[in-house]
Amino acid sequence: MDERLASMSPDELRSAMRSLGYRTQNDLAQAIGVSRSAVSLWLEGKVGVPRPVAMLLRMLLAAQRRPF
Template sequence: MDDPRLASMSPQELRSAMRTLGYRTQNDLANGIGVSRSAVSLWLEGKVGVPRPVAMLLRMLIAAQRRQF
């Protein structure tokens, strides 16, 4: 269970992931991954933890993006 991809994600890491993946707004990210904008807002404010499957998805998307170049 020590796989870092399985860890939750801090609001700062989420913000960074959004930038890396080209999501400019909370709405862009919400639409991109199929969640509500209010969920993204709660994650960014740190009021609710980023669900592990979402954190894993974003990390996988970033890794895939980096492999293309």
């Protein structure tokens, strides 16, 4: 299975947030159109990161690394 399609662990989410420049849960929530409490639940591991969100963040990370 393509790893880009998998969910995301809280540690991977935290790392993605840092790499993409989102300093707070609210920053990420506003950027992707979800509530801050949803981001909080993902970071606490109480709810899994939805696959579409994980895919979006991984695509943003990949685009950031590409030389233009």
